Amino acid sequence: MMNPMRGSWSLQAQKAHLVLGSVITAATILLPVIFRQQYWAVHAVFVSSILRLAKIPHSLLLPGSTDGIEPVRGANPTFLVDIAGLSDTAIVAIVAVAILAMLVIVLIPRFSPPFKIVLFFFLALVLVNVAYEVLHHGPPMPLQVDWLTSGIVIIPLITLMLNFTLFPIPGGLLTKLAGLFGCLVFSFAWSTLRFSLALASLFHLGTASYMFLEYVPGAFLDFVYVLLFYSLVMYQLTTARSPQRRASI
């Protein structure tokens, strides 16, 4: 039985922490806008390093050094990568495997419905991306590091959300800052890795998998790790508030 008065109490918001968090939020909105080119350049260099490590042949065009080739558009860092073409046989095989996998998932009763639906969801997205491959031949447009591919948009979203949901909660400022900056660093690392993976898949597997890897994990997994960091900090704040419970849990 927990405290019977838990139903009526509320918390004193830590306004100083909230103000500090708001300053950080404002900074994470303004700085990426002002220094976006520099951010993209750093991001592109990291991606290029990962691609070299993975032995993916590519060229990186940074603004101001075109090596005799104009970037595809704008002045953003641009990658030149050979794109694998999917044969008709491969497309048929992918579709067949995806549909077969869907059938297997339906027929296996041991899977819980939520996990069935998650697997179904991803398989359906594979089919959507194969359809994209069939409908839209040719290289995908966003081979540049830009708003969509660099993960820059998620940075202010992360600070905005964590500022609002974590900073006013009573608890240590260091814990909150560590959670926030840990999440931002992870976000940068993840967006770099994701774009590298997408470019590698473009080289090995073609357009469909590139779009799949670039956008689908971006939308979903961003929130999984944000939630993980949120959970981690809330856990620390809650246990720090009631130290007698730490031993019993």
Place this chain on the structure above:
Amino acid sequence: MSLLVDVAMLVIVFIIFAYAIRHYRFYWNRTFAIQEQSSLDFVDAYTPAVSIVLPMKNEEKVASRLLDALVKIDYPKENGRYEIIAVDDHSTDKTPEIVDNYAARYGFIKAVHRSGGSVLTKPAALNAGLTFVNNEIVLFFDADYVPPRDCVKRLVAPFANPLVVGVMGRVIPINSGETIVTRILDLERAAAYQVDQEARQNLALIPQFGGTVGGFRRAFLSERGHSHFDPYHFAEDTDMTYRAYLSGWRVSYVNTAECYEEVVAKAQQRGVQVRRWAIGHNYCLFDYLLRTATSRFLPFWRKLDGVMLLGVYAMPFLQMVGWILGIYSYLFQPPFWSPLLFALFLTLAYNVVGNLALFSEIGSACYLDRRSRSIWLLPLMLPIVLYYVIVGTRAFIDSIIGHLFVRRKRRKEASESQENTLSSNEKQVRTEWRKTQHSGNSEHS
């Protein structure tokens, strides 16, 4: 066509964004604002005569637990001021014997056995129980609930306010450690009651009667004559909530009136449950949307909350439509911003789907309840969210079909015959209990 798709997507994103704002508002108010606690002053001081109606169908595993808890309730029991009406509704197990046994042992317990009647639904069982009620305040508990000793006096306290005709208490899972599903439902319940309902109470919006751990004034229930609850409704609780508000009355939520319940242990059972609630709730959407939006009794914010509350179970359908439109934009004539919008859509969508409270609400509820380890389960809610989208979409389509082809026909027939009669075919389909079978498993039993 492309413009139409873009406009439709923007409208959906706007609606989902509005729900996200609503959830953040609730989180902030519940976590940091001073909570309205006027009813606490009346606990012990205001003890009106109360009747408790217990609808039961094949509840042999949990009936004794509930009746034992209600016998031990801390409430004045003399002179008929506390009575329990246990309604056995066509049970085929040992429920009738259990109920009779308790009625023989305790003078304040009445056993009601329904063996006839054409409508075998929970609301019909409640109506049958209500005909035996003698007291001014009527509370309801489902058979799988376990009220603590102070539950009843906390629940009746808000009735000291003459504007309050309904009340609702907090529901807490008793078997949260049973499976991963029960653990996640524990989080959902915590957010839904500790944060969502309490914030709505605190902001003077529309706290909702949930069908159990709550009740109404008998005078309000009697306004409908013999049929107090709509016997065919899947969400008679939401129906009664809106009837109260649209008549100028209020429903009060009491966060300190805690009651323990047995939640379903399997995702599939949860899906069936959510689908049933969603269909009923969507019927309320169709019935009350216009009346809520134009009600002269509701101030602006209460009206807005009422409209948004009605639309909660339509959100998964909107979500699905958004996904389909997103895929269309992706495959055919994608505008330059469509990938960004798609990502934005998914991002926002994660937070606000269906009846699921925002992760911040859950985090806040865990903090207020001082439960730290439960917070780790938050990321596991992603598959549950996707599951609710599918279940909710199916329920929304079912509710549209049911509203257009079954309910209208039934209402027409009822108005023609001036009584609630159904065709024999409909009786088979629509007039049975839709319930979860309870196991009696619990940590506290």
